[in-house]
Amino acid sequence: MNLIWLLLQASWVNVAIAVLTGLISGGCSARLIALINSAVNEQSTNNLLWYFVGLAVVALLTSVISQVLLISLAQEAVYHLRLRLSRGILSSPLRHLEELGASRLLATLTEDVQTLSNTIFVIPFVCIDVAIIAGCLIYLGWLSGVVFLIVIVFLGIAIASTQFLLTRARKFLSLAREEQDRLFKHFRAITDGVKELKLHALRRQAFLSDELQISAATSRDHNLTAFKTFAIATGWGNLLFFTIVGLLIFALPQLTTVSPAILSAYILTITYLLVPFQNILERLPALFRANVALQKVERMKLALASQKETNNTTEISTTNWNKLELDQVTHTYRGEQEDSNFVLGELSLTLYPGQLVFIVGGNGSGKSTLAKIITGLYVPESGKIRLDNKLINEENLEWYRQHFSAIFSDFFLFERLLGIENASLDQQAQEYLQKLHLNTKVQVKDGLLSTTALSQGQRKRLALLTVFLEDRPIYLFDEWASDQDPYFRDIFYKELLLNLKKRNKTILVISHDDRYFHLADRVIKLDYGKVEYDSSYA
Template identity: 30%
Template sequence: MAGHNDSETSGSDQGNSGLGSLFAFLIRDGNLMRSPVLAYAVLASVTRSGMIYAINTLAGAAAIATGDVLLLLAAIASTLTFSHLARVASFRLVETTKRRLRTELSRRLLDARADFLSRRDHGKVYSIVTHEVNQISYASVNFIQSLEAALVIAFCIPYIFYLSWPSGVATLGAVVIGAIGYLLAQTPAQASAERASRTEWTFFDRVNDVLRGYKELRLRRARRDGLQADIVDAASRERELKVTAERFFSLGQTVAQGAMMGLLCLIVVGLPLFAGTPTETVLQVLTVVLLTYGPVETVMGNLASFSRAAVARRLIAGLEKDLIAEAETDAATTGPAAPPARFSRIELRGVTATLSEAPPEGATAPADDERFTVGPLDLVLEPGEVVFISGGNGAGKSTLISLLTGLRRPEGGEILRDGQPVTPANLQDYRDLFSAVFSEFHLFSRLYGLDEAEQTKVPPHLAELDLAHRVRIENGAFSTLALSTGQKRRLALSVALAEARPIIVLDEFAADQDPVRRKLFYDVLVPQMARDGHLVIAVTHDEHCFDKCDRLIRMEAGRILADTRQPGAAHAMADAASGA
């Protein structure tokens, strides 16, 4: 399945998504080309090279010349100035890259299909949007530092060749040995780092279990201990993998440091003994090497962070690839949404959907006998009706609601609005017909999407639903969400009523309500919504209230067993309620 592919890294993937991909991203998409940081880095490396040259000139001169002193002071001042500017610009670049990546990923998440998000591992998404984004963002700073250091090295190696060609060969050899050591350590280090990141996803999932299941965890110590054991195991495996990755990174860096130390020994001891290099030249070469030792350390030290960032880039690219593949075709539409139009008829013709538990990573797809098919469903709905849907657990009620609201794509059949098929091109217009309070609903702290006129409708509904004494609207947000489950569900209904959409879907709304509020729901709210012209679709198990709807749909094993019409029932209740 597309949602569980997760762009797992294969050998070919790693070949295509290494440091080259990372650097291409940083240059092309990381705002490097639009930032002055590159210019500052180049200027800082040029002035640092000028400083090295000025020091050697003064050291080798018979007498100190004013011009050489001024050149050295100017080079030092310029190096410090440009380095400072580069650091500030680099920090700004980090935050810009982080903001862009996070907003881009959040936009793609918002644009993805609902059924794709429902089966997504949330721990993976949290980890990528936080930890992996941080890794790749800070790589831009390391890239600038390494670029500045590499330019200094590139300027100084020819100078060393000019001073003493044996020293130049030795310096070049040390750099090559250090690079080989890094390259040999990179592959196992990256593999361990990527496994550590994937293990961290499991850790985030378990933390999510703690936050969402805190009640159940406190009712059974064994359950709490079992979850804690899983958390400890995930954290321990992540630690071991990160230590292994760091061991390889450190090994590569140690090889580079050893090469540089060997170079220093060779310059101090080997050049005078074997090459007969004059002491003055040895000192000049040693000065250059010592002043470039810091840049070499910077480059070699940053290689490990580049490897981690390359892993992060690969994981981010994998998530982006899945999100792009699962994006809804109309998701790129921008601009204010038009108010939902009315409808005269919604029809489901032979609609089917197949449900199956997603297989774990690397496992095969479930067998046909492990799949559950809902449908084919044939249904016609019209404005002003009150439709109750009943059935046992697993009968397909929630899937029918997902199909009807356009949150799930049917695998067979079609949905028509006023005789026209609902397609990806007009899917959002179709969804805009609906307001809903799902069985597993999410209550936002702010009134997102509600215009000023709709927000003014919320307080009267709060009073009607007996919530005005607990919740207020302050600057477009609820004053509190510290409510019981039943109160939160009524709060969600107040928002749905304020939206005044043509269709209101309520999935097990009365299940969390006390008898007084349940009576209010069935005897007052539902008839009032029908009298206002809404199509009301309610999933309910309250058999004693089945006579309070216009139609009763019974489902079993994914099929509609009966669609019983009771003409005028809900409207008669509405009239009676208004008369009273």
Template identity: 50%
Template sequence: MRLLALLWRRSRLLLCLAVLGGLLSGAASAGLLALINHVLAGNREPWLLPGFIGTCVLALVSRMGSQMLLNHLHERMVYELRVDLFHRILATPLRRLEELGPHRLLATLADDVMVTSTGLLILPTVISHLAVIIGCLTYMAWLSWPALLGCLVFMFLGVLSYLLPARYVTRLIRTTRDVQDVLFKNFRALTEGIKELKQHRERRESFLAEDLVRTAAELRRLRTHSSYLDSATKIWGSLLFFVMVGLLLFVLPRFLAVETSTLMGFTLTVLYLQQPLDTLLNTTHVLKQSNVALERITHLGLDGQEAPRLAASAEHPVSTFRELELNGVTHTYHSEQEDRAFTLGPLQLTLRRGEIIFLVGGNGSGKTTLAKLITGLYLPERGEIRVNGVPVTGQNLEDYRQHFSTIFSDFYLFERMVGLAPPDLSERVREYLRRLQLDRKVRLEQGVLSTTALSQGQRKRLALLTAWLEDRPFYVFDEWAADQDPTFKHVFYEELLPELKRRGKALLVISHDDRYFHLADRLIRLESGQLREAPPLQAHPRERELA
């Protein structure tokens, strides 16, 4: 079982102590049954009452101790599972995360972790009841080995009849989990595309009927089917107890000479076993779901390839940036315009400090992909990237990334100034907000922006605020000015970019604003996966004509 394997890998000592406590509890339970059966048989020795009280105390203390250890282990495992998942996502290459899609990651974080947590929560109870069952079987063996063998044969056949449909239920749970991924994808489309759905009746009705409702109905069908089968197997498992009691009372005496006290002890033990075994049957469905959820987390493909690079980053501060070279770099990706792989490169490019470079090209030409290659978010398949003449490798990739402040077109804006704590933070933020014309809308309160509920253009200005505070040697702006009004667009190109250049920053600006191409030191166009460079003043009229 994956859950037990997870517990064993993470904390063997605590698990062994908890299991030992559970075994003591099971032995105490078996001892109580033996004492009760002894008294019912007519024995009245003076030691029975103290023995009964002592065994009750042992059962209470051992079971409580085992339960507390397992509960502690559960909470620790859930915490470690979440933190490990956070680290694995952060250490997984961006390309792999993009292939998985946000919906699968959200489904894992929101659903799989919680389902696994539920399984870990009930696992202590399962282990405790298993210990009780082992103790009871030991007592039955002490009463009569032949009778126990007959009961075990019947139990084996009963468990087999239970497991056969249970395996089919597990397959249904896996299929249900796949459909749930699709449902999360549809949820994301619903929330992000709500404006388009409201404005187009046919699209809204089609999306509702063919995507949302159909997926929800399929999920309901699968879950209902699996719950029906699970309920049927549980009822069948409960019925097996009474069948076993009937066999003990009416069939076993015909084939085996059994004393009345032994028969009474077996019957009492089987009836006592009904509660722990019934609990186990009732939790199997949850445990199956938890195993499938843990399987999904394990097989998500979050390989954490970048984990060693992240761990070593603090030891190597950002060096003084002079120049960056792309030497024969190639990268293959899926083109938006064609249903086939598209190869970017081989690329030869040198970028220097104190230089403004405009990167232009058609939609889907690979401009953003090139920006992700330059900033180290994508890895080249061939060729190499050099910074200050030093090749970028797996060992120094994380340090290389620290050279860049980027604002991509699909940027995310953190409300808190994450990782930014200069001594004069508040003063600098107030000054930058004033220059960005946001000082009347946004304030910094204890390191948190008062609001990010702004227009897209204003949100991009806040992202620029963060980039300013990072103060890194290389800035990348991906269509930053696309959502700005003409006045602030002029401020960005005519004031902010030249100011960053005077400060010795290297700037890569992805833009279609041809009226500002003359401000670039170099104008580079990306066409058919290749870079073509032209002097900005000569290229400016041609770019205007193409636009």
């Protein structure tokens, strides 16, 4: 039912048309069976020929129309689902996304949505099969109410017994999907930690045997149990079908008086129904997997919606501002255990245009957390942020963020210079590449970078290209110079940062490079989430 609802969300009108044409196709197919049965029992079939041809053509056309409509709806539904999920992720608070975890998000965006995309195309064929079954059952009821009642009772028993197996299979599919989240986490560990695993044989062996292998085996076992159960259900369903035919041939004539013509029509129709019933049974595993995937997607959508931010960019960010205030701001970083919470604050800071501010402190002192609060990526749990006495809240948080350009330690580098409206973008980009000593490595054409496959230090310099082109009033650099050689580290601190300062930009630099602290207007040192000192460097 969830899959049908997904299609209805795309267009209930088209679903209605598809269902109607599918029912017509099923009705025509049932009528064809009746016509064949009549032809078998009549000596002359000349007057039935064109009737047969007409029914066959209508059945074919309505079947094609129904399938084309449903296939289009299915692909449209998956398309909109992908966009809604992506927008939901982008409109959720960063902290909430970090709590959900990248592995879980990726599993939903890739595994679940792809499962839906691969499976949802079978829905049209299932609908046609259901329509054929419905039409044939109506025909059987018209032939003989008594025989139809006997067949329906037996079918009810058969469906109930098969449903028990299907419910069990679906349970194991759900367990396999839950294990898939853990598998994705292990796959990320392989790609992100490949160097560490290669350098430590015992760690690699322990990871494979104690982590990945156990998770993969659990997923395999759940899937095996599910699909074995589906196979048993399919075999059981086929057996029951032939049992019905056997009962009609051998048992029914002993119980009640049935004309040979009606009995022949029943046997012919039920034999014909075997194909659509088998089709449905064979497609049930894929449909159940898609239903489990859709449930995961819906849970993800609910999790994202529960923490949704207001995206409001109607206001233009200001380039002329006087002060940015953090007033008694606090933020709690919750660990996996209750006693491992890290509290930042209370912090009160005021930043001004044209300042070069170094944020320093030991590892775990709260520097990166403070950077995310200042840039609006984390929302303070208490305290206030004001820009020129304008209180920053949910309504204007998106506007506030547009004042910042940042390169975090775990930055991402896009292959295209997105969102930068500049008629001379390529020319300006090439000029910056020259300053960054990357002009021999990277070219820009129509805003597209020729490559991002560079060393980490060069990738960080390429990230500078993006933030320089954005030309925003406040810049943040989180341990930017840590991967640079001494020569370019000097250029960064003594030329690039000072050039930004001359342009009245505010620059926040998280750094351990104490030999450059004298260049700062202010040095703010954090220690366990508190400001140890905030002073001009002397």
